[in-house]
Amino acid sequence: MRLRLTLNGKRVVVIVPSETSLLEALRDHLGVFGVKHGCETGECGACTVLMDGEPVNTCVMLAAQADGKSITTIESIGQHPELGWRRTEGLDPLQQAFVETGAIQCGFCTPAMILAARALLAENPSPSEADVRQALSGVLCRCTGYLKPVQAILRAAAVLRGESVQSISGAFLAPPELQSGREPPPESDLSGGGSEVLTRTGILPQIQVTSPPRMWTSVGRPEPKVDAVKLVQGKPAFAADIEMRGMLVAKVLHSPMAHARIKKIDAAKARALPGVAAVLTWKDIPRVIYSTAGQSDPIPGPLDMFSLDEKVRFVGDRVALVAAESEAIAEQAMSLIQVSYEPLPALLDPAEAMKDGAPRLHDEPEYVNFGDSDPSRNLAAHIHIDIGDVERGMAEADQVFEGEYRVPKVQQASIEPHVVVTYWDEDNRLVIRTSTQVPFHVRRQLAPVLGLAPKRIRVIKPRIGGGFGGKQEVMVEDVAAHLTIATGRPVRYETTRAEEFFFARSRHPMRIRMRTGVKRDGTITANEMTVLTDTGAYGCHALTVTGNTGHKGMALYVGDGPYRKSPNIRFYADIVYTNTPPAGAFRGYGVPQGFWAVERHMERVARGLGMDPLEFRMKNTLRAGELHPFSTAWSEGREPRPETINTCGLEECIAQGSAAIGWSEKYGNAGWHRIRGKPHLRRGIGVATVMQGTAIPYLDMGGASIKMNDDGSFNLMVGATDLGTGSDTVLAQQAAEVLGVPLDDLIVYSSDTDFTPFDKGAYASSTTYISGTAVVHAAQKVAERIRWRAARMLGKGGQEAPAPDDIRLADRQAWAPDGRSVTLAEVALNALHHEDQEQIMGVASYVSPSSPPPFAAQFAEVTVDTETGAVTVNRLVMAVDSGVIVNPLTASGQIEGGMTQALGYAVCEEMVYDEAGRAREQDFTDYHIFRSDEMPELQTIFVETIEPSHPFGVKAVAEIPMDGVAPAVGNAVLDACGADVDTIPMTPERVWKALKASRQSSVLSHQEKK
């Protein structure tokens, strides 16, 4: 078809096959990469463009529908403010506001959000907050929680109306705040009128500094992200945004059977189809056992997977790989592959899978055990930890509370799916450009699978459109790589949204039994957790995810009095294979599962004892100066080493959070729980206290290198992978602080296995802490050379040379104590061109001996409809001790986005399989993630402590918001109406049933009392 349209103001003609979608036409035929692919069904909104001024989803439109229309994409909006001698208009006010407010995390949804907002503001220059949320409701964002995008649009609307808006960083850095504790600037009402206001437009979170004043200039600043300008312009920054001559499209033929042997597979017809470049089955590639879990060597889990096998173990397992000239041809080829299966009994329940005589999933002779894995019993891993004497502790208790809790399988649902492009470079080295959290693990783990030495592979990680643990899996790279090896051509493999649900990894579902002994005064004497985990068909992260369920969840409660010094804790777990899609890493890494059980259980214990839930928690939780109870018992399958908790701001978190939500006015106040005129509605308030870790001690390693350029700027190269979290920015801020330059003088590059130092990757909440320390050490080496050279320069011309150690770096200059200075540009020219030339450069790496836990108190306020069981979460407040906050914008963005994901875990997200093992949820209609117009009010409070093991005192912030939302909401539901729910998500049906059960039990106990 020949189409004529106006694209970004220019008339274009494009010839496409008639079945081409508008999204494909824009990306593949017109090279417009600001339009993103997040699904194929019109649900995520990532592919939004403006057609004749109206937002439309291009993935569900034929290109033919654009004939004669005017299409506006992000590429036509705004320009980089510095383009050499050419004058530019700079960024559009919407783009500028997104940059300033921290509204961009991964940036994958950002072009669509800006276009949707542009359409809104064209019609309504003074939108209310509800209007903005409505306009954004067609664009799903998995990162931000929508708070900052809404703030950005309200701010841009004000700018476009000609109103003045407050400078974010200027207000924040006023000297009094800097010196005496940082408070947010006053809130301004940009939200228009007439609707409920959920968005505080003060932008910055409240920060309660519990440490001495600091005079840092970069660390602590709400700096815009270093990659924000390119993301807000929709530049081709992501893995799929690349054009290559002769690139093939890859597809995977997936198993329709949950458990079967492939009796026969015939790909002849598929191979004969014109346009098909390769079809690979298990017969065509080497049989190499490996694990897809992206972890350090040795991988702490079984090796139990092949790229292609003669056996399939879940509906969605790989059967064949296809490469073709187009997606349509690849799909047709898949339909021509003839496969006959010998069905095997399918195991869909982990308890059944553990029974004697159960069919065996892994009978391959190549299987490699790790620890206590035992494929003959379908056991991927087993954990057995006893700390102290649990039975004695139970015997010493006045009362023992027991309960069972369940958590579902849920999906990371990053809006950018998994995507990889592979090709041979001019040296016949295999280049893997992939959306991964673990580029160095990809190279190491895939090398044997592909028959290449690691040095023959280069892995490039471009921008990532969200990962949340799902991209800690080496799951798609081998597909494209095998096909490039087979064809010699570049290959792109991008999963569909359905594949993300039935093929990609997810959060492990668990059944968790709790048993807790307590004294009458609320002292915990013993605490026990027993877990049954379903790992699915492969043991990716099987041991380590469930290990963290106990390691973090069960470490928080040590008891009081003598039990505080020698707690009694037991943690046993079986991690079992079933014929369902494998689970894997998901932000929080086992800890949200544990805290659903622990914090619901502790609420029951506190209420059972008649104690205030806050008082009970403060009495029994871990404190600074105490030994992490698990540090002597378990370390992800490695040698444990004792670790003392240096900092714990939990008590202050509880104080700050409870004040913010109004705990003392609401908890136990019968009047507050009722809503006048609506007797079927009940309000409730709940709390959960949680902890996480910061990296894996003695294992996680980050590296950094810094090179000085001849204008006094620096290249910072890190192996760490920014998956939207802002880690590139906070790493650069730490370097800028040491080097005395503005953030703008750091050019950050991450990451490429050829050019950046090794980093274990983005997981375990480790980047700011581990990679950050490596960056600081590298910067210190550079600073040392700058000081030495500056001292020598200042000693010229008969002047006295200052001692290098007395030189201070600030404002792009090296300052002597007497006030003389040379600029860093002068030092750089001196070093590179003038005198005893050298490249000033520093390289450093860091492994931590500790994993300092962040702590948090999470509060929720809900309304429950007692007739239907429907739960409305009205407000979430999180007070968190994450150590020093390097960047309040990116850190609060992490909390808001994490709380939003956790809210889905609490009330609506769940993956279910039918009796044949087929996934029920395969799109964003059946699997609901929160939209902008469905959000509760979110509030973040940082309680800063200074962690002494980091140069700037940081701990972690990325995962902890996942941990406490579900139990806080569960406890609020209990508080509202007595429904004691033990399973998430808290669907109306589950809440209604729990409510019915609670009414029956209260009738029974009433009758018993009589």
Ligand code: FES
């Ligand atoms: S709505 Fe079009 S890509 Fe998702």
Ligand code: FES
């Ligand atoms: S910033 Fe919205 S999906 Fe990542």
